[in-house]
Amino acid sequence: MSRWVRHAVASLALVAHCGTVLARADGPVSYVREIAPIFTQSCLGCHHPGKQKGGLDLSTYAGVMKGGKHGSVLVPGKPAESHLLESIQGADATMPKNGDPLSAAECARIERWIRGGAPDDSPAVATEVQSPPTYSAAPVITTLAYAPDGQTLAVAGFHEVLLLSSTNQQITARLVGAAPRIEAFEYSPNGHQLAVAAGAPGVFGEIQIWDTATARAQHTYRVAFDSVYGVHWSPDGTRVAFGCADKTARVLRVEDGRELVKFDQHSDWVFGAVFVKNGQQIVSGSRDKSLKLIDATTGALLDILNRDSEPIQCLARHPREEWVLFGSEVRPRLYRAVAKADNIDPNADPNAVREFEHFDQGITAVAFSADGKWLAATGSPAGEVRIHEVATSQRKATLRGHAGLVFGLSFSPDGTRLATAGYEGTVRIFDWAKEQRVAQFVPVPIVAAASAK
Numbered sequence: 454m455s456r457w458v459r460h461a462v463a464s465l466a467l468v469a470h471c472g473t474v475l476a477r478a479d480g481p482v483s484y485v486r487e488i489a490p491i492f493t494q495s496c497l498g499c500h501h502p503g504k505q506k507g508g509l510d511l512s513t514y515a516g517v518m519k520g521g522k523h524g525s526v527l528v529p530g531k532p533a534e535s536h537l538l539e540s541i542q543g544a545d546a547t548m549p550k551n552g553d554p555l556s557a558a559e560c561a562r563i564e565r566w567i568r569g570g571a572p573d574d575s576p577a578v579a580t581e582v583q584s585p586p587t588y589s590a591a592p593v594i595t596t597l598a599y600a601p602d603g604q605t606l607a608v609a610g611f612h613e614v615l616l617l618s619s620t621n622q623q624i625t626a627r628l629v630g631a632a633p634r635i636e637a638f639e640y641s642p643n644g645h646q647l648a649v650a651a652g653a654p655g656v657f658g659e660i661q662i663w664d665t666a667t668a669r670a671q672h673t674y675r676v677a678f679d680s681v682y683g684v685h686w687s688p689d690g691t692r693v694a695f696g697c698a699d700k701t702a703r704v705l706r707v708e709d710g711r712e713l714v715k716f717d718q719h720s721d722w723v724f725g726a727v728f729v730k731n732g733q734q735i736v737s738g739s740r741d742k743s744l745k746l747i748d749a750t751t752g753a754l755l756d757i758l759n760r761d762s763e764p765i766q767c768l769a770r771h772p773r774e775e776w777v778l779f780g781s782e783v784r785p786r787l788y789r790a791v792a793k794a795d796n797i798d799p800n801a802d803p804n805a806v807r808e809f810e811h812f813d814q815g816i817t818a819v820a821f822s823a824d825g826k827w828l829a830a831t832g833s834p835a836g837e838v839r840i841h842e843v844a845t846s847q848r849k850a851t852l853r854g855h856a857g858l859v860f861g862l863s864f865s866p867d868g869t870r871l872a873t874a875g876y877e878g879t880v881r882i883f884d885w886a887k888e889q890r891v892a893q894f895v896p897v898p899i900v901a902a903a904s905a906k
Contacts, residue, residue: 482566484514485574491559492517493678493699495549512675514573529571532564585627586612588897591878596637596818597861599872600665601644606872608880608896609635609861614649615896616668619865622880622894626668630661636682637725641690646671648693648707650684660684660693662707674710676703683725683768687732687749694735694749696723696768702737704749714752719743725768729775729790736777736790738765744779744788756792760802766816771843773825776806780816785809785830787843807846810839817875820862829871829885831859838862838873840885850885854893 482488492500492511499506500516509526510516520526527535540548542560549555555563566572588611597608599619606619612633616626632651639648647665652658658681662672679698686693692713694704702723704714714735721741728735728749735749742764746755763781770777771787778787787806797803814833821828821843831838836855841848857876864871870891874880882892 481569481572482562483574484566484572487562488566489514489678491555491563495553495555495559499550512678514575518571527567527571529567530569532567535567538564538567585629586610588899589901591895591897591899593860593876594874594878594880594896595635595860597872597874597880598638598640598863599865600640601642601866603866605665606863606880607638607640607647608874609638610897614638614647614663616665617896622892622896624896624898628661628663628668628670630659630670630673632657632659632661634680636680637684637695639684639686640665641686642688643690646690646707648684648686650681650695652677652680654680654698658697660695660705660710672707672710674705676705676712677701682723683727683738685725685727685770687728689732692728692732692749694726694728696725696737696739698722700739700741702726702735702745702747704735704752714747714749716745716747716752716754718745718754721764724766727768727770727777729770729777734790736768736770738768738777738779740764740766744777746790746792758788758790758793758804759786760800760805762786767819769819769821771825772821772823778819778821778828780819780830780832782815784811785816785819785828785841809841809846810848817858817860818862820864820871822864822868823866824868827864827868829862829864831862831873831875833858835859835876838871838883840871850888852881852883852885852888852890854881854890855879 496511500509500511507521509521526537532538541555546554592611595609599606604619606617608615612629614628615624617624633653635651637650647663649661657675658677658679660674660676664671677697677699682696684693684695692704692706696702700719702716706713719739719741721739723737723739726735726737733749735747737745742761744758746758748755763783765779765781767780775790776787777790778785786808789804793803812832816832819830828841828843835858838852838859839848840850855875859873859875861874871883871885880894880896881890884891
């Protein structure tokens with residue numbers, strides 16, 4: 454089961470509505486479905502929160518209406534007085550500065566939107582959640598992670614990340630945000646912060662930075678109009694890398710949200726990005742089947758590490774070697790994260806280190822132990838988790854018990870325990886070497902359906 458399938462149900466109604474809107478050529482122009490995608494494709498390279506050229510942010514409706522340092526860029530209902538149109542059309546067009554000019558159809562669509570009053574049909578999204586959600590049933594758990602000191606286990610819920618004691622499984626904090634879906638998170642190298650990739654599919658994606666000592670949000674950065682995935686910290690703890698459903702891989706500076714890199718040379722969703730070479734480079738993995746090596750300062754493509762095999766669905770960096778492992782629609786594959794030599798056989802795959810056992814319908818999650826000796830992988834058959842020795846690829850243990858697909862895997866820092874969770878909403882802790890379950894619990898408080906708010 455691919456990660457795309459997991460998102461399809463959430464997006465189906467949105468896609469159907471989108472088709473309805475776009476089909477009405479003479480009706481009102483939708484900002485969300487017709488205008489924002491043009492800005493995303495052609496304008497956000499220079500006009501987003503991390504890089505507001507001319508003081509202009511075109512990543513949100515509010516930013517468009519606010520204008521830039523020279524004032525407003527459009528006047529609702531008055532295309533002739535809207536500077537934005539002068540900038541994008543005609544022989545003297547100045548935007549996009551370094552990209553392909555907008556097509557006549559795109560310019561006409563923006564002009565018709567302005568003429569119609571430049572209406573905003575953005576979905577209402579809460580900017581703050583006042584209290585933790587109430588659960589009448591266990592939620593699907595998309596990810597989990599042990600803290601570096603092993604004292605806390607972070608578990609994804611709905612609108613929140615729950616922090617639980619790893620000794621008694623009691624909730625110690627609830628990190629509640631506006632984003633309903635938690636896609637991924639990772640503790641900073643020193644364990645003092647938690648970076649969360651979250652969002653609402655088809656609406657927005659954001660990176661949240663939490664102080665783990667106080668359980669307070671330090672930053673929330675809206676970074677995309679769709680989901681974001683696979684967040685990873687730089688070794689010095691100053692940046693995070695992540696992938697996006699808009700086919701980009703990005704690097705963000707944590708202290709102020711400045712976008713340092715936006716890599717747009719993938720042709721499909723990017724399910725993760727990880728730092729390599731002591732933070733100087735990143736590797737991104739995409740559903741377009743490619744594993745790409747990118748300069749983490751300039752965003753330049755350095756190499757494609759793999760020979761095309763199958764769509765990449767999840768990504769993990771080896772903790773000690775310059776290796777990156779991806780889970781595909783077939784099996785986990787391990788690659789060196791270094792540029793290939795020149796003049797190699799185009800049919801060769803020189804960076805391949807080894808591959809691991811085949812899964813019937815693909816991989817849903819992978820994780821390394823802290824010492825890099827062990828790899829946990831899961832997928833279909835549903836509910837089965839396999840532990841492999843990385844050096845030999847031999848299977849050392851098989852863990853069972855989940856009644857559905859597993860989406861979250863995390864080794865304890867000492868490597869003796871493996872936490873697992875997924876579709877059924879139950880966390881299981883295994884002494885994996887003995888193939889023995891030592892704990893099983895639902896991480897959220899459940900109330901009777903009749904009294905749930």
